[in-house]
Amino acid sequence: MTDQPYQNEYPQGYDPRWQQAPQGYDDPYAAQQYTQQWQGQTWETQYQAPVTTAAETGYLPPQYGNQDPSWNQQVQQQEPLQAPAPASAPAPAPVPEESPATSGYGPATLSGNARITDAQRARLEGRSPIIEPGMQPAGLTALLGLLLSGTAAVGSYALLVPLVVLQAVTAAGWFRLNGMWPARQGIALAFLGALVADVALLAAGRENGPAAILGTLGVWVLLSLVLQLRSHADPDTRMYGLMATVASAALAIVAAGYLAADPDAVSVGAAAVAVAVLARALPLPTPASVVVSVLAAAGAGIAVGGMTGLGAKGALLGAGAAVCALIGHRVASYDYPSRFVHFTAGVALPLAAAAPAVYVMGRALSG
Template identity: 70%
Template sequence: MSNQPYEGMYDGGYDPYQQGQAPYPQQGQAPYPQQGQPQYQQPPQYQQPHPAAQYTQQWEGQTWDTQVQPTPAYVPQQSPESGQWAQQQYERSRPAPEPPAAPAAPEAPLTAAQRARLEGRSPIIEPGLQPAALTAVLGLLLAGGAALGEYALLVPLVLLQAVTAAGWFRLNGMWPARQGIALAFAGGLTADVALLVAGREQAPAAILGTLGVWVLLTLVLQLRSHADPDTRMYGLMATVVSAALAIVATGHLAAEPDAVTVGAAAVAVAVLARALPLPTPASVVVALLAAAGAGIAVGGMTGVGNGGALLGAAAGACALIGHRVASYDYPSRFVHFTAGVALPLSAAAPVLWVLGRALV
């Protein structure tokens, strides 16, 4: 066996490697025969394959190149652990379910204001007989204190000023408002002290001076507030009016004692008459007549005399105005027992001071 490759293949045939013969052309070049020599054709079984095709597997029949095969859907196989992990991730990504609604609490008994609102009735609800009785008691205390002296009058007057300050804030829907109530009540006390120090002759200066100082003080305090402008303005007006009512109530201390006795008694009778179960026009007329009659009766026992009828009727009219203000806009029971008690007496104080000086 010869050591030369393909030695037997070229026996008696054409040997391209003989001297003077050209070798096979390089890859990518077409074979070329020389002139005068026959063209050699390699047997089909020994044709040199393309270099890239030496490593390509040949398939018979239908292949991927000859027929388009449908693409199967890819279904990833998951282990039980991976499926459980995916379920946990899904549960975590879901929004938390809303908690079940709490059962409705039983509705408390309706107040008179709520019942009137539901029934579509007037928003004016009068304080009633109990607040009127408290007003009558406080009025009699003022009348008796005025008959005894300034310091005896001071005790029920301070109580009246405290109830007035608290009732006005609650009537305006501002509760709790401890700072405003304390400021208004302090204004009333300051006016009382200023009047006692200056004397009854200097009552206008003591009352108006205290009122001016308290308005300025209230304005400064409201400007330092961090609330929104609307809330500050509303608080400013409520505080100023509450302080003004508490300070004006000092007029009981500035008026003539006999005038205070007549006027406080007339207010007590007028408020009780207004609380009677009568139609509103009739009860107003009855209240004014009762106040004038009380003025005549008490005036006859004091130095007022026949002027007691006018003084009693004027005090009764002021009491009805205060009673009407305390009845406005669905007031609560607390309003009835504060503003409803104090406003009739506080509103009558300026009239008692003016008419008392004229009649006594």
């Protein structure tokens, strides 16, 4: 019986002698240099996938079984850039395209970054994040300032009415300016502190005004700290809420300085703030607008001072109150404020920031 060739005992193309390494080598890796290598054309050696970068692979269509390069080129032209959804999954609902002007977001990018708002994009491009309140909030500030100026000459209880409005708007506007809304507890706490300071001032009298204001402020800082420590929010949120609450309460309580100041100083200072804010809202370059505002406030101080006991000294008081008011106006204009910010913080901060100057300069000029 003749032996059959080894090709009949094994599958075609398989040589059992390849499984045996040459004799005399203990190291299995040393025998690899004598192993036969297949040099024929195979499916793997016939087609090699092109090397692509990470950015390119994010936009390539899926590769299919047919590895003909010309066929893959046709698939890339026909298939969409996104992988097809599984057959079992329902087709996603079409998303309506939003306009960047109405959505608040800029156009989508191809770099994979998250969409950013127009305000953030402007900040990244180096454009100014300042939007001034404008003429309408300035008109409300002027109206409130004139009410303070007029009621100060009547008496403390008459002055209390527009002052309470100022303190309420200050508390609400500061929280919204810091992006915290709604914040009913914080606003209520700050406004309550302002009312306590008003009552303490009316009870203690103007001569004890600093003690009433500083005492109320100290108690409210401690109260705000205790309330924030009982919060279950994360530490960063609690710290941010604590700072916003303390600042809002401080501004609302400091505004009570109008009750502690000399009535003539209140009349001059509040009228000067009203004129300064209106002048600041005029369509002028910023440096020129600031100069015009201070000069107009000084003129208003002279005019109102002539009606009171301050006389020409009202010019200095009016200019000082205007500088503080412009600082408050600048704070209310920062970081792309909303319309609500303009009609709360933009109205109240100029008057609230000017209260310490009215008290200190009024006592200095009257003495």
